[in-house]
Amino acid sequence: xxxxxxxxxxxxxxxxxxxxxxxxxxxxxxxxxxxxxxxxxxxxxxxxxxxxxxxxxxxxxxxxxxxxxxxxxxxxxxxxxxxxxxxxxxxxxxxxxxxxxxxxxxxxxxxxxxxxxxxxxxxxxxxxxxxxxxxxxxxxxxxxxxxxxxxxxxxxxxxxxxxxxxxxxxxxxxx
Numbered sequence: 408x409x410x411x412x413x414x415x416x417x418x419x420x421x422x423x424x425x426x427x428x429x430x431x432x433x434x435x436x437x438x439x440x441x442x443x444x445x446x447x448x449x450x451x452x453x454x455x456x457x458x459x460x461x462x463x464x465x466x467x468x469x470x471x472x473x474x475x476x477x478x479x480x481x482x483x484x485x486x487x488x489x490x491x492x493x494x495x496x497x498x499x500x501x502x503x504x505x506x507x508x509x510x511x512x513x514x515x516x517x518x519x520x521x522x523x524x525x526x527x528x529x530x531x532x533x534x535x536x537x538x539x540x541x542x543x544x545x546x547x548x549x550x551x552x553x554x555x556x557x558x559x560x561x562x563x564x565x566x567x568x569x570x571x572x573x574x575x576x577x578x579x580x581x582x
Contacts, residue, residue: 414565415462418450421564425557438553445557453498453558454565458488473505489566495559503539510535 429442
């Protein structure tokens with residue numbers, strides 16, 4: 408598979424393609440910019456190699472602990488990490504789930520120990536879930552779809568480059 412640096416270069420090279428494709432589809436520069444930015448984010452920090460101790464994993468810095476269960480649970484190049492159809496959706500759902508749990512824990516600790524409010528974990532979880540739902544209802548869906556498309560495109564290019572590199576390497580060794 409290509410090196411991390413090669414994957415990064417490929418990511419930056421394809422981001423204009425993501426912008427142009429999104430511009431052609433949605434016709435809105437800001438939505439197209441979201442798609443291109445999500446493509447870059449996917450390539451640098453949110454891509455398939457989060458299942459390894461990789462550049463993508465390390466770039467999360469002190470927050471990389473949120474990806475540790477993902478890394479331990481998935482084998483490298485599994486369908487849930489490198490699959491063209493499922494992997495991005497799985498990572499997005501995983502990230503949302505971890506974010507909700509961590510937000511709930513922080514709110515619970517803040518309410519209970521900082522403000523002395525008698526609350527329960529389920530009350531804070533409900534609060535976070537309702538706020539997330541309200542955010543979803545208020546936001547134009549085009550931005551979410553553009554972000555998801557960019558995340559998918561960045562991850563798909565990563566996976567395809569891994570496959571192409573493996574084929575070329577095998578052919579080269581056979582010669």
